[in-house]
Amino acid sequence: MFSLSWPIFLQLTCTYFMGLVDVWTLGRISDDAAGAVGSVSTLVTFVLMMFSFMGQGGSLVYARSLGRGGTTEVQEYYFVALLLHIALGAVVGVVLYVFAEDAARLMGLDGRLLSYGTVFLEVVAVGAVLHSVMAMFGGVMAANGFTRQAMVAAVLANVVNIVLIYVLVLSHSGPRWGVEGVALSTVLATAAGLLYSVRLVFFRIGIRFRRPAGTRELRAHGALLMTFTLPTMLEPAFWQAAQIATTRIIAAVGTDELAARMYTLSITNMIGMFSSALSQGLQISLGHLAGAGDLDGIRRRARDARLAGSAIALVLALATALGGDWIMGRFTSDPQVVDTGKLLLWCGLLYLPGSALIMTTASTLRAVGHVTYPAAVGIIVLWGVFVPLAYVLSLPLGLAILGVMIAMAVDENLRALLLSVRWRHLSAPERAHRIVEQRAKDPVAEF
Structure with missing residues (x-):
């Protein structure tokens, strides 16, 4: 993996x-x-x-x-x-x-x-x-x-x-x-x-x-590919839209906060890329195991990757928070922006481990055919919880950019919880056989 x-x-x-x-x-x-x-x-x-x-x-x-x-x-x-x-x-x-x-x-x-x-x-x-x-x-x-x-x-x-x-x-x-x-x-x-x-x-x-031999097979293969790819495409599309909305909220808070957010994103995005790479490697690995019907291998590898991803994200988030002075000094000399950036880096401890858990758990679910659930949870929580909560906490309640970070922590950890509960339900001993029992015809096993 x-x-x-x-x-x-x-x-x-x-x-x-x-x-x-x-x-x-x-x-x-x-x-x-x-x-x-x-x-x-x-x-x-x-x-x-x-x-x-x-x-x-x-x-x-x-x-x-x-x-x-x-x-x-x-x-x-x-x-x-x-x-x-x-x-x-x-x-x-x-x-x-x-x-x-x-x-x-x-x-x-x-x-x-x-x-x-x-x-x-x-x-x-x-x-x-x-x-x-x-x-x-x-x-x-x-x-x-x-x-x-x-x-x-x-x-x-x-x-x-x-x-x-x-x-x-x-x-x-x-x-x-x-x-x-x-x-x-x-x-x-x-x-x-x-x-x-x-x-x-x-x-x-x-x-x-x-x-493919005929039009029927061509349509069937195309339908299966779109069944797996459309939900995978929709979630990041709505995520990107949520980031645009969040940027507008932060811009309304102040220019210093917006600058600090842009600078710290270059750091947190690198941690996110590591989690994304791990989740993609996990998805490929579990896909092979799901096709082969190796249930024990799926559960063992999913458990190890979810723990490793969250732990590594936590360590990296702590390292960047401790080096906040040096990191922000590479971007700007404005003391207000530096202080805000340091706060944002410390806030990474609240949501980056949860973000890593989201990616690895979502990849686990997709690998066993549950491609719609992670996308649905992501879209609903992003726009039903994160964006409204970020607005209310930052502007009406006056928490400024800290309100956005609190909303992000709630969003990431809530999604991680919902996906983890779903995986625990599917992989429970009395139901785990369903993960691989239909592998011969490769269905998409949803809710």
Whole structure:
């Protein structure tokens, strides 16, 4: 499980680092360019997250099929998933390109900022299908245990991105294309990573894609893939929307609080990426075990991963809290922002272990076919508890950003509790056999 997880963590880190390089480069162009692209990047992040989670949902289907020895079946899943990712990427790309200016205006941009944001979205839209297909190949490699190869593809994309940014944007002898150059570098870097992934999948690893025998099988495979991927995609979509709402609440509290929140997110997101990587590795591992019908292995590995994930998140949260002075000093010299940032880092102890438990438990449930419950719990608690409570505590009750952190702690720990109770119910001795008894026809076993 850990051998699957650590390359995923580095892959996620590379994706995060690519965004940091883009932001740093835009800052060299102008503050207006950095601000405009930073505003529309929320939408871009949402799109990329949607592709990524669709790829993860597909990898779970592949892992379950591989676990029960369905070689022909899984090859057909690959083919159908590729068609779905191409279609989704093309549709999203066209919509994003056509409505780029409207989307940038919706994010509050006008004048020169509107021009920067529109150009960036238009160029990124052209590469949407590349991101979608690369996420699909990443899921294929992960399900077959080749997470290190997927990591190498992400590293390659980062290297290409840095080189192209220097040539197209920063070099005095280059064209110095500005915002267009940054966006184009990202698209071309993604294309390079995709080409490397295609080479790995078809020529180095030797994975075969097989077209289903008929239209009936094509529809059945597509329906199963969407059954696993849609709930997996919906939860992060609603989570991203909740973060936008939370940012607006914090902005209403004050600019110092908003700045401190943005700075500390760069730290807490790294802890979150570790938990996400562990949960993805766990999901692949349990998917194979579920397909093979290994009930004891599922329960044992799920228990170990849930405990390890929460414990490691707690240790990392404590380490960042203790180093709050040094960490915040790297971002700003404003004493008010530093003090607020230190408080936020200490608040991480309240919610980061719960967040890790959510990810590992949700992956456990999805691996045994319960894909809707984690998504439903996430959406309901986020918008029924977290967002209203964050608003009430921070503004009407005057707790400011501390109110948002309390609401986040309530949200994360409540979701962790609900998911854990669900898993304990399913894995109880008198019901545990149901987890794997239907593996031969691969249903989605819900409520």
